[in-house]
Amino acid sequence: MDFISILSIFVLACFVGYYVVWSVTPALHTPLMAVTNAISSVIVVGALIAAAASGLGQGAGVSKWLGLGAVVLASVNIFGGFAVTARMLAMYKKKEKK
Amino acid sequence: MVLQLLSAAAAVSHDAVPDWAMFAYLVSGVLFILALRGLSSPATSRAGNRYGMVGMVIAVVTTLVTHNIASLPEIAVALAIGGGIGFVIARRIAMTAMPQLVAAFHSLVGLAAVLVGWAAYLNPEAFGIAEGGHIHAQSSVEMGLGIAIGAITFSGSVIAFLKLAGKMSGSPILLPGRHVLNLGTLIAILGLVGYFTVDQSLWVIGVITLLSFIIGFLLIIPIGGADMPVVVSMLNSYSGWAAAAMGFTLHNSAMIITGALVGSSGAILSYIMCKAMNRGFLSVIAGGFGAAPEAGAGGAPKEQRPWKRGSAEDAAFLMKEAESVIIIPGYGMAVSQAQHALREMGDLLKKEGVSVKYAIHPVAGRMPGHMNVLLAEANVPYDEVFELEDINSEFGQCDVAFIIGANDVVNPAAKTDKSSPIYGMPVFDVDKAKTVMFVKRSMGGVGYSGVDNDVFYMDQTMMLLADAKKMVEDIVKAMAH
Numbered sequence: 243m244d245f246i247s248i249l250s251i252f253v254l255a256c257f258v259g260y261y262v263v264w265s266v267t268p269a270l271h272t273p274l275m276a277v278t279n280a281i282s283s284v285i286v287v288g289a290l291i292a293a294a295a296s297g298l299g300q301g302a303g304v305s306k307w308l309g310l311g312a313v314v315l316a317s318v319n320i321f322g323g324f325a326v327t328a329r330m331l332a333m334y335k336k337k338e339k340k
Numbered sequence: 341m342v343l344q345l346l347s348a349a350a351a352v353s354h355d356a357v358p359d360w361a362m363f364a365y366l367v368s369g370v371l372f373i374l375a376l377r378g379l380s381s382p383a384t385s386r387a388g389n390r391y392g393m394v395g396m397v398i399a400v401v402t403t404l405v406t407h408n409i410a411s412l413p414e415i416a417v418a419l420a421i422g423g424g425i426g427f428v429i430a431r432r433i434a435m436t437a438m439p440q441l442v443a444a445f446h447s448l449v450g451l452a453a454v455l456v457g458w459a460a461y462l463n464p465e466a467f468g469i470a471e472g473g474h475i476h477a478q479s480s481v482e483m484g485l486g487i488a489i490g491a492i493t494f495s496g497s498v499i500a501f502l503k504l505a506g507k508m509s510g511s512p513i514l515l516p517g518r519h520v521l522n523l524g525t526l527i528a529i530l531g532l533v534g535y536f537t538v539d540q541s542l543w544v545i546g547v548i549t550l551l552s553f554i555i556g557f558l559l560i561i562p563i564g565g566a567d568m569p570v571v572v573s574m575l576n577s578y579s580g581w582a583a584a585a586m587g588f589t590l591h592n593s594a595m596i597i598t599g600a601l602v603g604s605s606g607a608i609l610s611y612i613m614c615k616a617m618n619r620g621f622l623s624v625i626a627g628g629f630g631a632a633p634e635a636g637a638g639g640a641p642k643e644q645r646p647w648k649r650g651s652a653e654d655a656a657f658l659m660k661e662a663e664s665v666i667i668i669p670g671y672g673m674a675v676s677q678a679q680h681a682l683r684e685m686g687d688l689l690k691k692e693g694v695s696v697k698y699a700i701h702p703v704a705g706r707m708p709g710h711m712n713v714l715l716a717e718a719n720v721p722y723d724e725v726f727e728l729e730d731i732n733s734e735f736g737q738c739d740v741a742f743i744i745g746a747n748d749v750v751n752p753a754a755k756t757d758k759s760s761p762i763y764g765m766p767v768f769d770v771d772k773a774k775t776v777m778f779v780k781r782s783m784g785g786v787g788y789s790g791v792d793n794d795v796f797y798m799d800q801t802m803m804l805l806a807d808a809k810k811m812v813e814d815i816v817k818a819m820a821h
Contacts, residue, residue: 243362243591245478252584255597258373259604266379268702268727271609271709272438273389274379275576278602279445281372281392282583284595285452287365287403288467291590292459293415294407295466305463306411312455313418315448320396322426323445327389329430330438330713334382337721 273330280323286316357406362593364402369597371395376601382722399594435717436674439572439706440504446575447497450556453490453582454549457483460589461545467590477537479589484533486585487545488552493578495556500571503560504706510565518562519626525555563624566671566748568706569613570624577606609708616702616728618754618764647783650802652814655777658802659685660819662739662775664695666731668768669711670704672745672781678809679718682744685812686720688819697734698725699768701749732769741773743795745808747780751793760791776801779811 266274292309295302371391378388404415433441460483464470469479502508515521532548563571584599586592614621659665667686673679686696698720704711715725735741743750753760754767770776776795782805783796795801804811 243593248588248591248593248596251593252588252596252600255369255600256604258597259376259601260608262373262376262601263605263608266376267381268612269700269709269712269722269725270379270382270385272442272707272713273385274376274605274709275442275572275609275707276438276445277375277379277389277392278576278580278605279442279449281375281396281598282449282579282602283452284368284372284396284399284598285449285456285583285586286396287399287592287595288456288460288586288590289452290400290403290415291407291467292456292463293411293418294404295463301462302466305459305466308455308459308462310411310414310418312452312459313415314422315452315455317419317422318426318429319422319445319448319452320426321423322430324389324393324396325427325430326433326438326441327392328386330435330716331382331385331389333713333716333719334385334722335716335719336382337723 269334270331273327276323276327276330280320280327283316283319283323286313286320289313289316357591361402361406364398365592365594366597368395368398368402368594371398372594372598372601376605395594435713436677437505438713439568439710440501442707443497443501443504443572443575446572446579447494447501449579450490450493450495450497450582453579453586454487454494456586457487457490457589458545458549461540469589475540480537480540481533482585482588484536484545484548486582486589487549488529488533489578489582489585491549491552492556492559493575493582495553496560496571496578497556497575499557499560500568500575503565504568504572510568512564513561515558515562518558522555522558525551525558529555559625562626565706566703567617567624569703569708569710570610570617570621572707573606573609573613574625575606577603577610580604580606613703613708616766618762618766645797647797647803648801650777650804652804652806652811653818654802655804656815656818658775658777659689659694659740659742659815660692662694664697664734664738665689665740665742666697666699666735666738666773667742667744668699668701668746668750668770669715669744670701670746670749671706671710672747672779672808674705674710674714675745676808676810678744678812679714679720681809681812681816683715683718683720685816685819686724688816696724697731699728699731700725701728701746701766701768704746704749728766728768735769735772738773740775740777741768741770742777742779743770744779744812747793748791750795751791753791753794762791770795771798774800777804778802779804779806779808781805781807 289309289312372395375388375392378384460467464475536544580599580602587595700711750768750770754762754765
């Protein structure tokens with residue numbers, strides 16, 4: 243992909259984010275933060291590429307370990323973020339109808 | 341020389357990402373959008389969270405399938421370790437500790453971004469961003485920025501975590517000349533990122549990383565405890581921009597979409613928080629608010645004024661006789677874990693036929709939506725919980741305003757006193773209620789802003805001086821009799 247198409251995706255996604263987030267109800271702002279935390283760990287993609295690469299040259303070995311470290315950190319966030327969001331959301335209940 | 345030849349060979353053999361994989365990343369980006377969209381109401385939120393999980397699985401599997409995985413067992417172990425830790429933390433964490441948990445999670449995203457950036461620097465061929473051992477100029481800028489933002493997110497979030505967890509004093513730490521120092525460091529970082537395009541030596545990226553760690557630390561230490569909702573939102577935003585910068589480096593649409601979503605989400609939350617305090621974003625970031633007032637400066641306590649103290653029995657009696665009660669929780673409720681006792685009190689009142697509503701200020705607590713989660717945890721139905729602008733007109737008809745652990749958000753000085761530091765902040769009109777009950781630890785303390793509160797001294801105010809949880813439990817006991 244060339245730079246301009248990537249930039250287009252980015253700019254459009256910022257606008258989507260703007261409108262989507264304004265529609266989030268203030269009562270769910272804490273779960274919003276927890277879930278954005280979980281999805282920003284999509285950075286795990288970069289970590290996996292580094293960890294998966296076969297070693298070429300001296301930098302590659304270190305790079306692989308850095309990648310594995312990043313996989314650990316990102317997966318704490320992915321599992322923790324989605325699980326804690328699910329836990330919070332399960333608590334939001336409506337009034338029981340009598 | 342040999343190294344460079346090998347690298348060049350690797351660059352040539354590097355396959356472009358196949359079309360179907362690009363499409364898969366796009367799908368996972370769209371699923372992340374749907375995850376946030378679901379949060380527009382509690383009813384759709386759980387489905388939204390599941391979309392997010394599916395999106396993440398698609399992104400991870402796509403990456404694993406499209407790369408020659410030389411180390412699947414190691415990756416599986418790394419995922420299992422991280423996933424296990426994350427899962428256990430998520431299950432065990434107390435809801436009152438949510439702000440520090442979120443701050444800790446932000447720091448992990450930041451550190452992961454730094455590690456990925458370094459990995460890309462050390463092995464650029466694996467990422468397809470280099471030719472002949474030289475990283476493309478554009479990629480190097482993106483990488484430099486990604487590392488810088490990631491490092492700022494990391495060290496800033498660590499400080500925010502320490503402050504929120506009470507492991508470090510919440511009061512601002514003000515270094516002399518800090519604005520010059522911060523600005524200088526930021527300029528130095530940007531300059532080095534530019535220089536990195538021509539000189540890709542190890543020291544350049546090392547110094548960028550180090551300076552960014554330092555600036556993240558310096559930016560957060562001067563910011564006081566109750567400004568933390570803004571800080572946490574801001575760091576949320578940074579973690580998004582860090583992911584986006586890495587997405588640019590890797591040409592990955594899932595990362596770019598997510599980064600933009602998270603970045604704007606955090607930015608909007610910061611904006612909402614600032615507006616709810618009537619403060620400029622820059623003034624919050626500059627820090628120093630909530631520092632101990634200097635002796636004799638404007639905030640000196642006025643002369644002693646008379647106030648009335650009430651007992652739990654009085655409060656119980658008055659509320660049972662009332663027709664409507666509005667409860668205003670604040671950070672103090674979270675500190676003393678009074679939410680369950682509070683819900684019990686609400687239930688007893690409802691049994692007596694009293695209308696009970698909860699009123700939540702946008703900046704109540706230490707992060708956006710903090711009070712809502714605690715009330716939800718205590719099984720308060722979310723349709724009894726109202727936002728500031730939806731309920732503020734009802735205080736005129738309300739018999740009892742029950743303030744528990746809040747202070748600045750009910751201070752009428754914000755409406756009337758132009759010299760007050762909180763002037764202009766939207767507040768609850770509790771002074772219009774027939775009776776005000778103010779649960780507070782003692783008369784000595786003032787709110788975070790350090791401003792005295794006229795509500796204490798009003799004729800219709802009854803001060804209930806005790807620990808919030810204990811007081812509410814006593815009221816519940818008195819009501820049961």
